[in-house]
Amino acid sequence: MFKKILKNAFLISFFSVISISSTIFINKITKIKIASQKEEERKFLLEQVLSPTVLNQFEIKLYQIKNKSLGNDKNHNLWLLLNKKKEARAAVIETTAPDGYSGSINMLVAAYLNGKIIGVRVLDHQETPGIGDKIELAISDWITKFSNMYISSPEDKDFLLKKYGGKIEQFTGATITPQAVTNSVKRTVIFIKNIPSILKFLNKDVYEN
Known part of the structure; x- marks a missing residue:
């Protein structure tokens, strides 16, 4: 019984770590993408009035x-x-x-x-x-x-x-x-x-x- 509880606790912890890591990774990728989009928007706007x-x-x-x-x-x-x-x-x-x-x-x-x-x-x-x-x-x-x-x-x-x-x-x-x-x-x-x-x-x- 104890082994089963320990196994379940390990699985829950493992998937929690995977989930948190995935969230952090996706968040980082999203921030990079947003920053890139903002830079492209900035460049596009400035190119409207500057050669x-x-x-x-x-x-x-x-x-x-x-x-x-x-x-x-x-x-x-x-x-x-x-x-x-x-x-x-x-x-x-x-x-x-x-x-x-x-x-x-x-x-x-x-x-x-x-x-x-x-x-x-x-x-x-x-x-x-x-x-x-x-x-x-x-x-x-x-x-x-x-x-x-x-x-x-x-x-x-x-x-x-x-x-x-x-x-x-x-x-x-x-x-x-x-x-x-x-x-x-x-x-x-x-x-x-x-x-x-x-x-x-x-x-x-x-x-x-």
Whole structure:
């Protein structure tokens, strides 16, 4: 009887060890897979606004930030681009235009710290098909017109739609959508220009201002 109990206890212990080991192994594999997926997502996002040349030129560090100029009170990813001397030279930020015609427009904005725009891409939106969806690169090249533009200040009058005296083209039949995107890009680039003043605070889990 004692031998039978001992045998059963051994079998239970053995299978428990196997089960725990399997769980730990699967968990480790899952974490590696998730980390790999996140890295692929990061690379995909950055490649939307940065050329391979720019990507290879800088070291990239990811931070979390929260600022109303980015369109809402949520956490936003900020990728800081550092040169070989570890000096910040540019940034890519996930930002939101909250005032699109049909709702929020989520975007990526990349710019140098001097205010020169590297690129802008729309991540998702609910704008009207055939009109407001021209902000998508797959629909038109309108969004590429921001590249290489400079923003000098929040009062930069050039960074307005032509309808309002600026230099940015609007769409035929749509004003609200392109103006919402334009305003958001301007606010985001102004935030990027101010990054040098908050660099020492970016080591926090989430920088909030």
